[in-house]
Each structure stands twice: as C-alpha cells, then as structure tokens.
Amino acid sequence: MLTAQCPRCNQPFSVDATATHALCLNSSCQAIVHFAFFENRQSAAAFERERQPWYSTSLEQLADHTRWMVSYFREPILCYVPPPLADLVSQEILQSIQAGFADYLGGPFTLFEVSDVGEHRRIEPLARKGNAKDTHSTRESKFRNFTRFCTVLRTHEVDGQLLGDMECHRTDCRVIDEIVSLGQSEASSHICWCGFVELTAPIVVNNRTLGVIFTGQKRHKDRMKQDTMNDRIKKAAARLGIDEKRMLNLAYAEDVEEVDDHDISVLKEELGRIASQIQAYAISAYQSQREIKEREFLDSIEDVFTEAISMITPNPLSIKPLLDLILRGIQLFTSFPLAGLFLTIEGQTESQQYIAGNLWSRSGDIEPITVDAAVFRLAELKRAGPVVGISASEWPLSIGRQLGNAVPGFRGEGALATCLVPIISSSCEGVLILASPSCQQISSSDLRYISSELGRRFLRDLGHTVGEHIGVCLDIARIKHDQVKFRHLMISLGHEINTPIQSMLADAANIADELPVNSELKEIAEHNLEEVNRLHLLSENIISVLSETKKPEAPLSSHSVFRPLREACEMFEGEAAAKGCNIIGPRSIGSPFPKMKMHLFDLTLAFKNLIHNAVKYSFYPPRGMEGERFIKVIGRWQRGKENQEYVVEITNYGVGIKPEEMEKIFEPFYRGEWATDRNRTGSGLGLALAKHVIVDMHGGKIQVQSLPMPGTAYLNVFTVILPISQQEPEQEVTNA
Amino acid sequence: MPKILWIEDDYYHVKGLFRRLEKEGYTILYATSANEAYYKVQDWQTYDVIVVDVILPLRDQRDNELLPEVENWKQEEYAGIGLLKYMYRELRIEVPVIALSVVANKLAGTLEALGVDEVLLKRGILPRQVQETVHEVLERRHHDTRE
Numbered sequence: 001m002l003t004a005q006c007p008r009c010n011q012p013f014s015v016d017a018t019a020t021h022a023l024c025l026n027s028s029c030q031a032i033v034h035f036a037f038f039e040n041r042q043s044a045a046a047f048e049r050e051r052q053p054w055y056s057t058s059l060e061q062l063a064d065h066t067r068w069m070v071s072y073f074r075e076p077i078l079c080y081v082p083p084p085l086a087d088l089v090s091q092e093i094l095q096s097i098q099a100g101f102a103d104y105l106g107g108p109f110t111l112f113e114v115s116d117v118g119e120h121r122r123i124e125p126l127a128r129k130g131n132a133k134d135t136h137s138t139r140e141s142k143f144r145n146f147t148r149f150c151t152v153l154r155t156h157e158v159d160g161q162l163l164g165d166m167e168c169h170r171t172d173c174r175v176i177d178e179i180v181s182l183g184q185s186e187a188s189s190h191i192c193w194c195g196f197v198e199l200t201a202p203i204v205v206n207n208r209t210l211g212v213i214f215t216g217q218k219r220h221k222d223r224m225k226q227d228t229m230n231d232r233i234k235k236a237a238a239r240l241g242i243d244e245k246r247m248l249n250l251a252y253a254e255d256v257e258e259v260d261d262h263d264i265s266v267l268k269e270e271l272g273r274i275a276s277q278i279q280a281y282a283i284s285a286y287q288s289q290r291e292i293k294e295r296e297f298l299d300s301i302e303d304v305f306t307e308a309i310s311m312i313t314p315n316p317l318s319i320k321p322l323l324d325l326i327l328r329g330i331q332l333f334t335s336f337p338l339a340g341l342f343l344t345i346e347g348q349t350e351s352q353q354y355i356a357g358n359l360w361s362r363s364g365d366i367e368p369i370t371v372d373a374a375v376f377r378l379a380e381l382k383r384a385g386p387v388v389g390i391s392a393s394e395w396p397l398s399i400g401r402q403l404g405n406a407v408p409g410f411r412g413e414g415a416l417a418t419c420l421v422p423i424i425s426s427s428c429e430g431v432l433i434l435a436s437p438s439c440q441q442i443s444s445s446d447l448r449y450i451s452s453e454l455g456r457r458f459l460r461d462l463g464h465t466v467g468e469h470i471g472v473c474l475d476i477a478r479i480k481h482d483q484v485k486f487r488h489l490m491i492s493l494g495h496e497i498n499t500p501i502q503s504m505l506a507d508a509a510n511i512a513d514e515l516p517v518n519s520e521l522k523e524i525a526e527h528n529l530e531e532v533n534r535l536h537l538l539s540e541n542i543i544s545v546l547s548e549t550k551k552p553e554a555p556l557s558s559h560s561v562f563r564p565l566r567e568a569c570e571m572f573e574g575e576a577a578a579k580g581c582n583i584i585g586p587r588s589i590g591s592p593f594p595k596m597k598m599h600l601f602d603l604t605l606a607f608k609n610l611i612h613n614a615v616k617y618s619f620y621p622p623r624g625m626e627g628e629r630f631i632k633v634i635g636r637w638q639r640g641k642e643n644q645e646y647v648v649e650i651t652n653y654g655v656g657i658k659p660e661e662m663e664k665i666f667e668p669f670y671r672g673e674w675a676t677d678r679n680r681t682g683s684g685l686g687l688a689l690a691k692h693v694i695v696d697m698h699g700g701k702i703q704v705q706s707l708p709m710p711g712t713a714y715l716n717v718f719t720v721i722l723p724i725s726q727q728e729p730e731q732e733v734t735n736a
Numbered sequence: 737m738p739k740i741l742w743i744e745d746d747y748y749h750v751k752g753l754f755r756r757l758e759k760e761g762y763t764i765l766y767a768t769s770a771n772e773a774y775y776k777v778q779d780w781q782t783y784d785v786i787v788v789d790v791i792l793p794l795r796d797q798r799d800n801e802l803l804p805e806v807e808n809w810k811q812e813e814y815a816g817i818g819l820l821k822y823m824y825r826e827l828r829i830e831v832p833v834i835a836l837s838v839v840a841n842k843l844a845g846t847l848e849a850l851g852v853d854e855v856l857l858k859r860g861i862l863p864r865q866v867q868e869t870v871h872e873v874l875e876r877r878h879h880d881t882r883e
Contacts, residue, residue: 506752536860601841
C-alpha cells in the first residue's frame, strides 16, 4: 500500500503498489491519476526532475500523456490498456480491448502478463488470472512494478495462417524462451528477439514487420558474448528484412556511438505512431464497449425511471421507487452487497425538512436521521458491509467534515467513504455515500466497487438524476401542500362570506315581504332577493367543490323528503314567478312523501341547485300556455313501494340539452352548449354537486331527459332516484 | 306573548331572521357570549324557546374573565355544545331548543342526540323558515303537554 497524492488537487489517498491508474477520490477533482514505475532509477529520477502534470481528466488526454511517456522514455506502452488496468479492469473491458487489437492486427490474439522472478518466474494468460493475491505474493518487489509494463501480446494462428506477432516486454532470455515454447512453432519463428536488449517490441502484422522497438542496457551486453549478440541481431535483422548495420545500430541505441540521431528519431516516430494507433484502437474499443454498456444501461434505467415516475406522480410522497432505483443502479455498476441504507435530512429549511421528513417516513424501511446519527451508523455498519447513504442535506464537505470529526482514521473529505456523489437539484442538495467494508482507509481494492470511470460517471449522473427526482418530489409535495393550504383558506373564506350573505338574505326577504304589493320598490326588492339567493347558492357550491374529498361528516338523520324539497322550492319561487313559470309542488303522488335517512343540508343544497337550474333555464311561456308550462316538482314511488325507490322529477320547459351532453353536464365546470347563450350566468358547479350528493352520499341516481316541444322549448326532466328502505315509517305530511 | 332567548354573538348581523317573529309580538332576548349565556339560561323557565348558535365566543366584548362554571365548555369543539350539555344535564331545562348555526350540517347528529328539538343551518335560511320552525316547536310542545 502506497500513499499517493493527487497531482491535481493534492488530495492524499492510498493505492495498491501495483496499480498504474486510479481515480482521484476527491469528488470535485476526479482526475485519472497515473502511477509510473521505473526499474531504471535514472529514468525515474529524470521523471521526477521534469515532472509533467501527471494526471488526465479524459481518455484523450490520457492518450497524449502516454504518447509523451513513450517518446520520453522509449518505454513500450504498446500494451497499454486504458484504465482501469489488471485488477481494476473488468473481464468485459479486457475482452473488448483484445478485440480492438485483433481488429488492428487482423486477427485475435491473447494478452499475456509476464513475470520473471528467478525461480518463481511464470507466464500466465491475463484472462485466466483469477487469484491476484496469489500471484502477487510470489513476486519479488523488483518485478512487481515491472510486470505492469510487461504484457506480452501475442498472436495466434487463425485458419492455419499466422496473422502477426507483437511483443512488448523486458527481455530476459529465459522468459522469451518460455514464450516461444508456449506459443506455436510458427509463431516463435516470427518472434524477433535479441538477448541483450532490455526492451524489445517487434511488431509484425500479416507477416510484415512494421518495426522493432527496443532499448539497450550495458549490463546485458556485458553478460553476453559480443559475438552471440551480434549473431542474434543479424539473424533478427535477416528475419525482419532490415539492414544488418542499421539493426546493429538500433540494438545498441543507448550505448553505441555510431547510432545516429536520425535513426533514433525515426524509431521514436515509428514507435509513437504505432503506439498511438494501437491506443486509439484500444480506446475506441473501450469506448464502444462503454457506449454499448451505457446504451443498455440507459435502456434499463429508462424503464426503471418510467416505472418510478409513474409510481411517484400519483403519490409524490413516496420515495421508495427512487431508493429501489438507486440500489438497482448500484448493482449494475458495483459488486457489493449492501449492509445498510440511510439518509440524512439535515440542513434544510424548515418547510423542506418537514416535507422531506414526510417523504422519507412514508418510504417505509427508511427513517430520516441526522448527520450525527448517520456518522454513528456508518461506523456501526462498516463492520458489516458497505453502506449507501442518501442525504438531502448540505454539500458533501460538511458531511465529510462531520464524518471526519467522528470517525478515527478519516482523512479529509470522502476518505471514509469510497464515493461521495453529490445530489444536486434546484431544490435539493445532498450526497450519495458509498462506503466500503473497510472504510477506515481507502485502498485500491475499494475502487473495484466502482469499476470504471463509467461507473463513477454513472454514480455521479445517478446522483444528479436522483437529486432532480427528489427535487421534483419535493416540488410536487410543496405544491400539493400549498394547494391544500389554499383550499383551506378558500373554505374558511367561504364560511366568512356566509354570514354577510345570510344577513343580506334575511333583510332582502323581509324587505320584499313587507313592501306593499303594488309599491314601486317591491319588484326591485324581489329581484334583490333572487340575486342574494343566487349568491348564497354559488358560495355553497364553491365550498362544496373545494372540500372535494368531503366525507359525510354528519351521521345521517331521518327526515321527510318533503323538507329539503320545500326549502329549495321556497327559495326560488319568487324568481320563478317573475319568469311566469310557477313552481308546482313539491307534491307526492299516490302516497305522502316518505322519510329517509339523509344528509339534510347537503340534500337541500342538491335540490336547490336542481330547482334553480330549472328556473334559470325556463322560457317565459308563450301566450296561451301560461296555464300549462310550470316547473313541476313531483315525487312518487317507482314501480311500487316494495321496489324501495322513490323518484323525484323536476320538470321545466326551456333550454334543451343535447343528447351528447347528457353525461357531460354533470361534470364540474361544464356548461351546456345551449345554456351559455341568453346571458344565463352559471358556474358549472351546480349539477356536479347535485350528482355528488345524490349518487355518492345517498347512493341514489340522477337521470336527465330533454324532449323537443313545439316551438323552441324543450321539456327537460331531471329524475332523482333515492333508495329508501321500507323500515322507515312514513310521515304524514301535508303537501302544502 | 312568547319570549325567545337567542344565544348568538353575531345577532346584530342576522337579526332580520327574527323580524317576522318580532312583528308577531314575540320578545327576543339576546346573549352574545358564554358568560352571558350562562347567566341568562339560569331562568330558562321564563323563555318559551331557546335558540342556540353553537359557535359561541368564550370571551365577551368587554373581555371579562371566563366564569369558572363555563371553564369546562372549552373542552368541547364548540362552546355552544358545552352550553347545551349544561342546559340539558345540569339545569334539566324543559323548553324547546333550536340550534341555528353555520356548522349545523356538521353537527346535526350530535345536536339531535343531545335533545335539541330542531336543527337549522344558518346558511341561506329565510326569516319565514325560522318563523315556521319556532311555530312548529311551540305547537309540538303545546301538543305534547296537552296530552
């Protein structure tokens, strides 16, 4: 374990000694940090001296850096695999890179990792390297770093034809021998190697040699006889079709005076070109892999979102789908089972806290907790397994600081948790915390949980998305909250208005009553009374509609059906008389009005609306028909008493109702097409309310008929059917 | 002529409702707060009808201290309910009572269970309806006592 520092933000973190790349854990930095290891102390020192900004923030930048590294050190980076490497790389990505190389080379090949540690030397196909620990333990420190750069790429035969060779390794004769013996005989004959050359990378594609990359080192040269060396170089040159002298020059690149600068620069150029080409393939393979994965992910996530949103929309106070979503998302990109899930709601405004509290507490499994409690739980849970936290709290920093104060071993923000994903939206800020089982110290193995930059990006995006959704939820909740408040306000306003209306109504009725029949003001007073009546009805309707979820508050009480009907008729008889269409009734035919269990005042309001409608939409009767055109309010038993249905018919002659409107007129705010002419005012609430009272509150039915009559008038019949149980004793009512 | 006690804090605004009765010769007496109602219902025998608005302010306009006897009316949702309970259960009044209130629809069941003779909703009610109701309860009582 090494302690490293992000070159970009100076954030310290721990990293496995064998790691070559890591992601900076600082959530605001997120640089891809490169770790270069050099066997050659000199070059390491040189690197230190001429240190470049050694991090990338994108794959493109990473490619540039790698190219620069190649030209600077002339080290083989041809086997370069974009991050994360080896331990960090997922099998899928590895395969995709291999496929990328294969495309470039015209056929498939295998990646080998070579380690050469004296007696313990081994060559394993990288793909089969299941147990990393085991391999690591057999290595000597010198080669631990070395192996990262010594990946051997070898071709295999496809359809009996050798497609190409490619090597890139620090040469040791024994290693090469083994590679050769491991590979196919044809392949070995195409491997070009020189024993004394420290680094060699012959690149052969389709039997055509593209070039050889190598660097020399004195001690190898000293170890071997010059002749043998030269022989091998010559042999290789012959095999590669390169001029012998040039080959020799190249072979002694660093040590031999005769090698001219031109040769080296040509070699460098070639190396750089090939390296960048392969890299481009690797990167594009990696990216296409990522795109596929992203596409798949987006497809699946879209389903989840659709589902989640559909669940949320009718009930904004449910956050559960979002939590499920987060868990599913995390499972997509990480591999750990969750030990716990918590969320914090601190640092909000009071109203947000209230709403968030509601939100969380309704999600079922999860209770809202404070940051302090979260810290405590994190400390508890870290023994059991990873923790995911969602916070509707302040910026991660504050949580990080609090976590830092509370938990030993915490260094700087985010060090306790593997990942802090900010959740940001217009109305909500928070952090998603992923913590590892051993979250006292971050290790490179923790990074495995977030398997790639893609995973990291996913989590970040998820954070945003979740944040947005939480924000939306909060907004919806707030709007609902406001609506409820507004409705209560309107209802209480409605009640406030009632007293002056009642006052005006009583006075208007008294004035209209007491004025002498033929006085000039009588008509005005009566009209005034009509208007106050209408005002009263309107205010009642508005209150009823606003308290839409109205449950029958009062228990049913037993009254004669006559009572609400009489009250309604009395209220509008003046207005009806003024229109020349007197109200006849209420009358019950065949038997007195029965008693029934009712919500008296609601039923009265319903009848008031129906009768007022009848009055409002009546025509003045044509001459000669004054005696025929009444508004009739008639009650009777439907098909006998035993049928238990009492029918009240309210009949008028006037504005018709179109057949296609028969249902619609009972919808709130709908006004009949013909009803809107003739300056008839209305709110479109009355019939909706009447239906609600009769159908929902009393289990009755309401029907309407509209028959064209001679002239322009229609005969409209509103039929109210009330269910009346026979146990109710009939009341002797004198029909006035 | 009959005497009516009308317990109603807002009587000034809605007194038109009793105009027809006044013109008939009825005497209307008012009580506008819990304290006042408490005092006036003590001589319930002197009234022929008591009309109660269940929404009754505990404090009167002079902001006098609440009577200790009225103190526990506060436990009810509406002080008028406390008053009615006091009237029926402690004073054991025998005059007819009409509840006239804007919340009568909500409380109809409770009021009937207490023994109130008639429940009227003080929303859109006409003076004639008040007059008829008073006549009805008086007649009914008269009828009952005659029997």
